Amino acid sequence: MMNLIREFWQSIVRRDPLSTDKGKSELVFFNVWLHVHPAKVKKQNLRFKHTFYLGFITFFLFVILLTTGIALMCYYRPYPPQAYQDMKDLQFVVFMGPFLRAMHRWAAHGMVICVFLHMCRVFYTGSYKKPRQFNWVIGVFLLLLTLSLSFTGYLLPWDQLAYWAITVGTNIGSYAPIVGGQLRELLLGGHSVGEAALLRFYVLHVAVLPTLIILLTIVHFWRVRKDGGLSRPVWKLKPSKTETLVTIGSPLEIAPLKTGPASKDKTYGLMEVVTGKPIFETVTPEEEEDAVFSYPYAFFREAIALMVTVTGIMAISLFFHAPLEELANPAKTPNPAKAPWYFLGLQELVSHSALLGGVVAPALMVIVLLAIPYYDRNSSRRPSDRKWALWLFSIFVVANLILIVVGTFFRGPGWALIPPWVHVVAGAE
Amino acid sequence: MRSRLPQIFFALSTLALALIVAAVWQASTPSWKTCQRNFLQLEAQGEPSAVTKAAVLATPPEIHQVMLTGLQRVDRCTTCHLGVDDPTMKNAPEPFRYHAGLGPHIPSRFGCTICHGGQGLATEKDAAHGKVDFWQTPLLTRDYIRASCGRCHKEGDVPGVPELTEGRHLFETQGCRGCHKLNGVGGSIGPDLTEEGANRRSPEWLEHHFLAPNAVSAGSPMPNFHFTTEQARALTYYMLSLTNEEMGTYYSSVRLIPSPEYGRQLFVEKNCIVCHAIGGIGAKSGPDLLGVTKQHSPEWLDEQLVNPDLVYPGSSMPEYDLETNARKALVAFMASATAQDAQEILSGRGHALTPEDAAIEAGKRDFARFGCAGCHGTELQGGLPNPNAQGGEVPSLLHVSDDYTKDEIIAVIRNGRAPPLDKASGPTPPLYMPSWKSLLSEEDIHQIVDFLWSKQQKSKESW
Numbered sequence: 001m002m003n004l005i006r007e008f009w010q011s012i013v014r015r016d017p018l019s020t021d022k023g024k025s026e027l028v029f030f031n032v033w034l035h036v037h038p039a040k041v042k043k044q045n046l047r048f049k050h051t052f053y054l055g056f057i058t059f060f061l062f063v064i065l066l067t068t069g070i071a072l073m074c075y076y077r078p079y080p081p082q083a084y085q086d087m088k089d090l091q092f093v094v095f096m097g098p099f100l101r102a103m104h105r106w107a108a109h110g111m112v113i114c115v116f117l118h119m120c121r122v123f124y125t126g127s128y129k130k131p132r133q134f135n136w137v138i139g140v141f142l143l144l145l146t147l148s149l150s151f152t153g154y155l156l157p158w159d160q161l162a163y164w165a166i167t168v169g170t171n172i173g174s175y176a177p178i179v180g181g182q183l184r185e186l187l188l189g190g191h192s193v194g195e196a197a198l199l200r201f202y203v204l205h206v207a208v209l210p211t212l213i214i215l216l217t218i219v220h221f222w223r224v225r226k227d228g229g230l231s232r233p234v235w236k237l238k239p240s241k242t243e244t245l246v247t248i249g250s251p252l253e254i255a256p257l258k259t260g261p262a263s264k265d266k267t268y269g270l271m272e273v274v275t276g277k278p279i280f281e282t283v284t285p286e287e288e289e290d291a292v293f294s295y296p297y298a299f300f301r302e303a304i305a306l307m308v309t310v311t312g313i314m315a316i317s318l319f320f321h322a323p324l325e326e327l328a329n330p331a332k333t334p335n336p337a338k339a340p341w342y343f344l345g346l347q348e349l350v351s352h353s354a355l356l357g358g359v360v361a362p363a364l365m366v367i368v369l370l371a372i373p374y375y376d377r378n379s380s381r382r383p384s385d386r387k388w389a390l391w392l393f394s395i396f397v398v399a400n401l402i403l404i405v406v407g408t409f410f411r412g413p414g415w416a417l418i419p420p421w422v423h424v425v426a427g428a429e
Numbered sequence: 430m431r432s433r434l435p436q437i438f439f440a441l442s443t444l445a446l447a448l449i450v451a452a453v454w455q456a457s458t459p460s461w462k463t464c465q466r467n468f469l470q471l472e473a474q475g476e477p478s479a480v481t482k483a484a485v486l487a488t489p490p491e492i493h494q495v496m497l498t499g500l501q502r503v504d505r506c507t508t509c510h511l512g513v514d515d516p517t518m519k520n521a522p523e524p525f526r527y528h529a530g531l532g533p534h535i536p537s538r539f540g541c542t543i544c545h546g547g548q549g550l551a552t553e554k555d556a557a558h559g560k561v562d563f564w565q566t567p568l569l570t571r572d573y574i575r576a577s578c579g580r581c582h583k584e585g586d587v588p589g590v591p592e593l594t595e596g597r598h599l600f601e602t603q604g605c606r607g608c609h610k611l612n613g614v615g616g617s618i619g620p621d622l623t624e625e626g627a628n629r630r631s632p633e634w635l636e637h638h639f640l641a642p643n644a645v646s647a648g649s650p651m652p653n654f655h656f657t658t659e660q661a662r663a664l665t666y667y668m669l670s671l672t673n674e675e676m677g678t679y680y681s682s683v684r685l686i687p688s689p690e691y692g693r694q695l696f697v698e699k700n701c702i703v704c705h706a707i708g709g710i711g712a713k714s715g716p717d718l719l720g721v722t723k724q725h726s727p728e729w730l731d732e733q734l735v736n737p738d739l740v741y742p743g744s745s746m747p748e749y750d751l752e753t754n755a756r757k758a759l760v761a762f763m764a765s766a767t768a769q770d771a772q773e774i775l776s777g778r779g780h781a782l783t784p785e786d787a788a789i790e791a792g793k794r795d796f797a798r799f800g801c802a803g804c805h806g807t808e809l810q811g812g813l814p815n816p817n818a819q820g821g822e823v824p825s826l827l828h829v830s831d832d833y834t835k836d837e838i839i840a841v842i843r844n845g846r847a848p849p850l851d852k853a854s855g856p857t858p859p860l861y862m863p864s865w866k867s868l869l870s871e872e873d874i875h876q877i878v879d880f881l882w883s884k885q886q887k888s889k890e891s892w
Binding site: 085088089091092093095096097098099159160296297300301303304307308310311314315317318324325326331 | 434435437438441442444445448449451452453455456457492503505548550551552553556562563564565621624
């Protein structure tokens with residue numbers, strides 16, 4: 001009987017015991033989900049203070065969003081006013097409905113924040129530099145997709161908050177010369193936010209955008225792996241004492257495929273394993289000392305990052321429910337009507353100049369972000385070598401934050417500058 | 430590197446599990462379940478044997494709801510208010526008490542929120558009673574609940590709610606439409622009132638507002654009309670009844686209650702007395718209507734009102750195109766009408782109208798109905814304060830013919846006008862003459878001007 005169980009288990013995992021190095025390697029190679037990892041990682045790759053695991057956390061938030069989102073789809077009809085009634089049903093009669101919706105909501109906000117922080121981290125560590133330039137570009141597109149997902153999801157509850165945030169948000173887009181108005185019409189399926197807009201946003205939110213973001217995420221991960229694995233502070237590494245390469249995991253008589261100075265980020269060269277040929281990896285002896293098996297060191301850390309993300313979102317959702325205002329009413333404009341918080345910086349700019357703030361500034365921002373790895377010719381990743389870059393980027397980040405904070409907390413009725421601690425009595429007309 | 434990673438992972442997994450358990454626990458102990466348990470205990474007290482007691486107590490908790498597609502509502506109030514249609518619960522404590530005196534308005538057909546307000550979808554007390562942010566219609570208090578009758582009964586008298594009739598009458602005669610739109614007709618100086626009853630404004634606020642607009646809404650251009658407290662209450666009722674809800678035919682068919690009083694009103698409006706007599710008083714070209722309901726069945730009478738020619742070929746009675754409840758109201762009036770009624774109706778009619786008088790009458794009606802009276806006064810006296818306008822108030826219309834020709838006044842009504850400023854540097858006066866050409870026909874405008882001029886001559890004579 002035990003034999004049968006063992007055989008069954010073996011038919012699933014098909015690897016040697018994890019106590020052996022071969023088993024640890026095979027755990028990675030033979031598993032479709034894990035094989036994006038290298039069998040061994042550098043210790044510095046796992047340093048929390050270098051990456052803060054923000055990429056992982058973002059990905060896990062996305063997984064939470066996917067899971068809760070599919071569950072929510074079972075209760076949602078994308079046409080007004082049923083959409084709003086479904087929100088109420090989730091709140092009052094669906095078992096664990098408020099929890100589900102809160103998880104989706106908070107994870108969505110969390111993902112926007114984490115994507116942005118992840119981008120900052122990548123910039124500050126100079127991880128977008130050769131050979132990872134294009135992965136940065138993909139990352140910028142992932143940021144834009146995340147914002148679009150959050151924005152399209154914002155409309156779905158069909159309450160006043162949703163309705164007016166999307167009305168304001170799409171109005172900002174319509175300031176683009178020539179095509180702006182038509183783009184808005186295409187997105188909304190009409191001149192104003194209505195039934196057609198809700199359906200389009202729903203389709204974008206549950207089908208189009210998730211597909212795109214999954215595809216791009218795959219490419220993003222794949223390239224991280226191909227470009228040398230997770231980022232690490234290379235400038236802190238001791239300069240390698242020897243240029244000699246050693247071959248590990250293979251009979252000594254087989255010569256390395258390539259000789260020459262080893263790239264400090266190069267950790268792969270293992271594809272031959274699938275065909276049963278010996279594993280060999282070209283690394284410097286110092287690096288070999290630094291490397292550990294992904295199992296358990298990397299996997300447990302990732303699992304801990306996952307659990308921290310999940311428990312964090314669950315704990316927040318247990319105590320704070322997702323907001324829901326009254327049914328969308330096109331005849332009643334709240335004062336002030338505000339876009340979702342991550343677009344409030346834009347709205348703040350638009351309040352000063354529609355064309356500059358609504359079109360030129362965001363377009364420039366995206367173009368500059370995309371161009372960073374190609375414009376920055378400085379090949380050093382050492383912070384002391386790139387003071388200018390760090391300063392400029394910090395100014396960009398702080399300016400964004402200030403604009404968002406001002407737009408969120410300091411703007412009252414009529415977009416007047418009112419500090420949040422001053423209580424404004426809502427005018428009764 | 431041999432670390433505590435697995436332990437940390439295990440601890441976090443345990444925490445995650447605990448959170449899931451907490452979430453499930455939170456979801457499985459809603460307050461309505463406690464409420465239902467209390468109700469079952471109350472019910473079990475009345476059971477004679479232990480067996481039936483246990484059976485009652487074993488009833489599984491479930492959400493009760495009334496789906497009202499015709500009212501576009503789902504009311505879950507009966508999840509907690511379990512005794513609402515159970516007369517044995519007459520003396521039970523709230524929320525289980527029986528709702529007496531509902532008449533035809535049974536909960537299974539009408540739900541609760543159409544009258545009481547509140548959030549029917551909710552299953553928690555505060556949310557259900559609408560005493561939460563972002564719910565526009567919290568429960569109405571005892572003082573104001575009768576205003577809800579006007580949500581369905583939009584015309585004619587509502588028995589027991591004279592305030593609604595009075596409120597409607599005040600609205601149409603005091604010139605409210607001059608500034609406020611209602612169902613698309615009216616000015617735009619004040620807010621649109623079409624959905625006022627669905628706005629979150631407390632009844633107390635509304636009532637206070639009618640008595641002293643500036644006390645509750647600083648800087649509001651709404652003048653103080655010096656309403657009495659009864660009038661303010663009536664207007665508040667009317668405001669609370671204003672909603673723009675789509676209603677199913679079943680509910681909208683009762684827009685008008687076929688009361689004898691309303692029948693009498695119709696009888697006067699349609700000038701029935703010109704052809705018919707009641708008990709010998711009135712004209713003789715049609716049959717006397719005294720006791721007509723005893724001679725014919727209600728169905729026959731109804732048919733007669735729909736299509737006189739079909740029932741009595743060659744009948745000279747015109748087709749009045751009355752709706753079902755209006756015909757029922759007329760029949761109800763005829764059942765009780767006496768010669769005395771006819772006498773009163775006749776004496777109230779006064780002399781026959783000449784076409785000129787009719788035009789002036791129509792102008793007078795329009796003057797009140799479209800809200801001119803709101804600013805210029807029901808007696809054309811003007812005098813509403815309008816800061817920084819020339820003279821500081823809305824002009825009186827009693828002497829317009831001294832300064833203007835009829836055509837000039839017609840142009841002002843048509844195109845509107847901003848009042849001339851007292852001080853050029855001062856603020857814009859809150860009140861102004863709106864343009865009326867989109868709302869009033871040329872005929873309406875001419876009639877109003879005729880009415881104004883009729884008032885002029887009288888005032889000159891009196892000098």
